Amino acid sequence: MARRAAGGDDDLLRSVAAGDAGALALLYERHAGAVFGYLLRLAGDRMVAEEILQDTMLAVWRSAGAFEGRAKVTTWLFGVARRQAHNRLRLRAAPLPAAADLLDRADQGAGPEELAIAAAGGTPVAAAIDLLPDHHREVIALVFVAGLPLADVAEVLAIPVGTVKSRLHHARAAVAAQLTAQEVSE
Template sequence: MDGGTERMALRWFGAARRRARAREDDTRVLARVADGDAGALTELYERYARPLFAFIYRLAGDRGTAEEILQDTLLAVWRSAGTYQNRSSVSTWLFGVARRQAHNRLRGTPPPLTAEPSEGVDPLPGPEELAVGDDRVRAALARLPPAQREVVVLAFLDDLSHREIAEVLEIPVGTVKSRLHHARATLRGYVDDRTS
């Protein structure tokens, strides 16, 4: 093994170890939440509020509604932490809880016209916002059907794998791939139409 390949292998194994430790730590923190430790819930909030808010915001299209759904999510996590069975990562489980809370809140609500914040409101900008920083892309994303929007947000903004997305959405991996394929085609069409 040459030096470059060895360094890459060591970095990969180091990253894999860090992810495994983070997953174990998340599991311990969630167990503390299940035991009634409010400080542990705060730890989870500090770790996952940004990506969960970004996901919920893209589903709701409104900052105020997204904040309410995030609070609903935290309450649901507090109440149901004891049901976590370690079949997926804690982060995947949290996204599933957030998705269910969003669907409960948004049921019967017409989809948003745009996922843009109102003038002067900053929806926690960060890497997830920069990933779709182009106005054309954001407008196109808001026009996607909700099932496709969920998959795109989880894949590209929250960087979940196909398997993790399938767990969050409780659908087969093949359906995730199909929705991503259709969403990409739809997004490409929207962006192309606006540039013409």
């Protein structure tokens, strides 16, 4: 496949909408790592996350023409991935995986946030994160694993930015309280 000069994500998505498979490949190359990390956090299983990623890219191929440009392309991609994951995982009703499950992601070219979370696997921090409610863990996955800004997290989850901040605050407070309780009991 001949590579052309890469444009912005908006240009790539317009090309995808026009049927350009090469543009879809470039969009995949740019965003698959972060989307996969998020999906792995939701699914807890590498193969399921890979399948959902493929479902996501197929949905992007089919619905690129519906992108209205009101959000960033990355935000839209995470929204598509989230819907695909929830459609697939609804049948399983599986909880979000433990932070320790991210340890095997280190060989996937993980970013600094992912490496920090993966390094925390099996630690008291990971155990405290595992105790969080799903809606708090999902915010942590989008902020620290996927690296999305709070405004983008709000858009992906279809909640106000204030709610994202609140969930992140409560998640951090719960982790800190759990760590303090562990220190006292030792």
